[in-house]
Structure formats: structure tokens, C-alpha cells
Amino acid sequence: MICAAKTVIDNDLDQSITKFLAGDSAVTQDPYPLYKRIRDAGPVYWYRDSIPIIARFADATALFKDSARFLTYRGKERFAPERLSDEDRARVDEIVAFEALQMNEMNGDGHRRVRAAAQRAFLPPRINQFEAQVRGIVNDLLDEMAENDISDFMKFAYRLPLSVVSVFMGMPKADIDTLKELGDDIAAIKPFVGGELSVEKIRKAHLSVQRTQSYVREMVARHRSDAAVRTEFMEALLDAQSGDKLSQDELGGTISILIYASHESSTNMLGNGLHSLLTNRDQWERLVADPSLSDRAVAELLRYNAPVQMMTRRTCETATLSGVDIPEQTRVLILYGSANHDEREFADPDSLDLMRTKANHISFGYGVHVCIGSALARLEGRVAFETLTRRFPDMEIAANPGDLTWNAHPVFRGLKSLPVRLGRDRGRTDMVR
Numbered sequence: 001m002i003c004a005a006k007t008v009i010d011n012d013l014d015q016s017i018t019k020f021l022a023g024d025s026a027v028t029q030d031p032y033p034l035y036k037r038i039r040d041a042g043p044v045y046w047y048r049d050s051i052p053i054i055a056r057f058a059d060a061t062a063l064f065k066d067s068a069r070f071l072t073y074r075g076k077e078r079f080a081p082e083r084l085s086d087e088d089r090a091r092v093d094e095i096v097a098f099e100a101l102q103m104n105e106m107n108g109d110g111h112r113r114v115r116a117a118a119q120r121a122f123l124p125p126r127i128n129q130f131e132a133q134v135r136g137i138v139n140d141l142l143d144e145m146a147e148n149d150i151s152d153f154m155k156f157a158y159r160l161p162l163s164v165v166s167v168f169m170g171m172p173k174a175d176i177d178t179l180k181e182l183g184d185d186i187a188a189i190k191p192f193v194g195g196e197l198s199v200e201k202i203r204k205a206h207l208s209v210q211r212t213q214s215y216v217r218e219m220v221a222r223h224r225s226d227a228a229v230r231t232e233f234m235e236a237l238l239d240a241q242s243g244d245k246l247s248q249d250e251l252g253g254t255i256s257i258l259i260y261a262s263h264e265s266s267t268n269m270l271g272n273g274l275h276s277l278l279t280n281r282d283q284w285e286r287l288v289a290d291p292s293l294s295d296r297a298v299a300e301l302l303r304y305n306a307p308v309q310m311m312t313r314r315t316c317e318t319a320t321l322s323g324v325d326i327p328e329q330t331r332v333l334i335l336y337g338s339a340n341h342d343e344r345e346f347a348d349p350d351s352l353d354l355m356r357t358k359a360n361h362i363s364f365g366y367g368v369h370v371c372i373g374s375a376l377a378r379l380e381g382r383v384a385f386e387t388l389t390r391r392f393p394d395m396e397i398a399a400n401p402g403d404l405t406w407n408a409h410p411v412f413r414g415l416k417s418l419p420v421r422l423g424r425d426r427g428r429t430d431m432v433r
């Protein structure tokens with residue numbers, strides 16, 4: 001095979017990528033023009049001549065299909081353990097052991113087994129059964145919001161997934177807040193590119209790992225001994241463990257990743273989605289005219305402005321993408337947000353079009369690690385947008401859209417706040433469908 005040469009080094013492009021990854025708001029406010037430059041530079045762009053970035057749709061999906069060569073394992077090297085004291089090295093070992101029990105860090109047969117066991121808790125009938133409850137939660141939160149003429153929609157967007165997951169998993173809401181904070185400390189030691197992790201961050205993450213583990217242990221014991229608090233979801237997970245499909249430790253790892261992963265992305269799906277609709281008024285009006293389009297609307301909204309913008313993989317042996325060799329042990333950056341706007345895959349990709357026939361976005365990932373909670377997230381999105389358009393057809397953004405601020409984080413794309421004026425309320429929609 002003839003291998004394509006590396007892309008030509010483009011210092012200007014590298015500088016913009018560096019700013020983006022460092023969370024410079026000049027780029028994170030609107031990363032899509034940068035993505036286009038990366039896509040146009042070639043199928044594999046070698047950032048700093050060493051880190052391959054995959055920004056085109058076809059190459060991103062080809063990479064995710066090759067899960068035998070592109071692994072999710074982040075590795076211990078990021079901690080640079082050789083510089084650490086014995087105590088801190090022991091902390092790192094505990095952190096890495098904790099991560100290794102979560103399915104997003106697993107590969108091959110281990111991943112297949114743990115994921116299959118957890119999947120039983122997400123069977124479509126179980127999710128669908130949950131719809132009436134989600135509808136009730138959405139309407140209750142909107143009742144509260146309707147007490148004010150202008151409110152911050154991000155508060156709703158934060159509280160909905162929290163309430164849903166607390167009912168689904170049978171956990172007090174306040175606990176989820178705490179676990180989310182612990183999860184954020186742990187996520188802080190998963191940098192995407194470069195930089196040495198401070199010892200302070202490592203110690204904080206280690207403490208949060210221990211607190212998460214002890215919380216989950218108590219939660220499992222509570223659900224095992226008390227049928228009154230046990231939800232069907234937890235029952236499915238506990239059965240998997242009793243049936244030897246999951247070890248006790250894997251059960252803990254599975255619950256902790258589910259709690260962490262279920263929250264922020266769903267918040268941003270709601271915030272990004274409403275922002276996209278209200279800044280593309282014709283599309284909002286289309287949904288108001290026919291709220292039953294909400295399911296396809298959610299797909300297009302996720303494509304248009306994905307809550308998770310990128311992920312990484314590491315090659316375990318040399319792999320080839322579009323004729324470009326990527327050596328073993330190379331960390332690769334894959335840009336979902338860019339793939340979803342690839343003009344090679346989508347006609348007029350920068351337009352929001354709810355009637356788009358091709359809505360095959362990869363905002364939930366692709367391949368063996370595709371989001372396990374996607375049906376639950378889509379249910380929340382469908383019910384939320386259907387209810388918003390039925391109840392508040394005149395809703396509008398109560399700020400100059402140019403003044404809204406996006407999180408500086410390059411991975412988790414979402415608004416800091418989204419003030420909206422609700423307008424007339426056509427009343428609760430609990431009984432729809």
C-alpha cells in the first residue's frame with residue numbers, strides 16, 4: 001500500500017488548535033470554522049507534527065470501527081509517575097485501578113462482557129415505560145419556571161437529567177450533585193493533550209475516587225437489602241452481579257460511570273438544542289406547528305451542536321486511516337463536532353434543518369463504545385422539546401444571542417446561561433401521546 005505523507009506543518013493552524021484545547025474563549029465560542037480548517041488540511045492532521053487529529057466523518061467512523069487497534073485506555077503515563085513520591089504513586093495506582101473498572105476505559109472481551117451486563121438495565125421497554133414519569137418531571141419543572149417571565153433555561157436543563165437519573169437509579173437528588181462534583185475532580189486528571197498533572201489534582205482525584213467507591217458500596221448494600229428503594233434499573237444490575245456477569249468491583253465501576261456520564265451531556269443537549277432552535281426561528285416554528293417531530297428534531301439538534309465535542313483513542317499497533325499510517329502507542333484526537341459538520345457527509349452541514357433525511361450524527365459516539373444511555377437521553381430530549389413547543393410557542397431568548405457565553409471547555413460544549421422569555425403558557429401536557 002502507498003502511504004500518504006503527513007500533512008504539511010501549519011503553524012497558524014497549530015496555534016489555533018492550541019488555543020482551542022487550552023479553552024481560549026476566542027475559539028471555544030465557535031469552534032466550527034477551526035474544525036473546517038482541520039478537515040480541509042487532510043484526513044489526518046498532525047497537530048504539533050505528533051498528535052493525529054481526525055476531523056472528517058468517514059475517517060472518524062472508520063477509526064471507531066477498528067476497535068481492536070484504537071483503544072480507549074488512557075494509560076498511566078499521563079501522571080508521569082517517575083516524578084512522584086511513593087505515596088503519590090500508590091494514589092495513582094488506585095486511580096488507574098478505579099478507571100479500569102469503568103466500561104469506557106475497557107476494551108475487547110472485558111468491555112463486551114461488562115457492557116452486555118449493563119445493557120440489560122437499558123432495554124427499550126424499560127426506557128419507554130419511563131416516559132410518563134419524564135413527562136411529569138418536565139411539566140413540574142416548567143410550572144416552576146413559568147412563575148417568572150424571564151428565567152435561565154440552563155437551570156431547567158441542569159435539573160431535568162438530575163431528576164430523571166435520580167428516579168431511574170433510585171438515588172436522592174442531593175447525592176447525585178455530590179457524586180457529580182467528585183466525578184469532576186476525577187475527570188480533571190483526564191487531560192486531552194499535553195501538560196503535566198499537578199500533584200494537588202492527583203490527590204484531590206484520589207480522595208474523590210475513594211469517596212465515590214464508598215458511596216457506591218453503600219448504595220449497592222441499600223438497594224440489595226431494601227426492595228422499597230430498588231428500581232428496576234438497579235435490579236437489572238444487581239441480577240447481573242448475582243449471576244456472575246459482573247464482579248462486585250465491576251458493578252461499582254459501572255454504577256459510578258453511569259451516574260457521571262448521565263448528567264452533563266444531557267444538560268448540554270437541552271441547552272444547545274433550545275439555543276439552536278430559538279436562533280433558527282423557522283425551525284422553532286416548524287416544531288411548534290408539529291411537536292410530534294421532536295424525535296427527529298433531537299437527532300438534528302445533536303448533530304448541529306454536539307454536547308461532547310471530542311474523544312481520544314490510543315493505538316495498540318500501527319493502524320492506517322485513509323492511507324495514513326498511525327504508529328503504535330499514539331494518542332489520537334477524534335472531533336465528533338467536526339465530523340457532524342463534514343460537507344463530505346452532510347449537505348449544507350452548517351444549516352439547522354429538522355427535516356434533514358440524513359441525520360446520522362456521531363454525537364453519541366460510534367461503534368462498540370457508542371453511548372449506552374442514548375435512548376434515555378433521547379427520551380428526555382424528545383419530551384422536553386415537545387413540551388416546550390406545545391406549552392410555550394412564543395418563547396424567545398431574552399438576551400442578545402451574541403452576548404451568550406459558552407463554557408470554555410473544549411470537550412463539553414454548553415452555555416453558561418440561556419435567559420428565555422416564556423411568553424403565553426398553553427398549560428401542562430402530561431396526557432399527550
Ligand code: HEM
Nearest residue numbers: 103104261262265266269307363364365369371372373377
Ligand atoms: C445527550 C446526552 C449524551 C451524550 C451526548 C452522550 C455522549 C456519549 C459519547 C460521545 C460516548 C462515547 C464515548 C467514546 O466513544 O469514548 C458515550 C458513552 C457513554 N455514555 Fe453517553 N452521552 C449522553 C447521555 C448518557 C446517559 C444519559 C448515560 C447514562 C444513563 C450515558 C452513559 C454513557 C456510558 C456508560 C458510556 C460508555 C459506553 C462504553 O464505553 O461502552 N450517556 N456517551
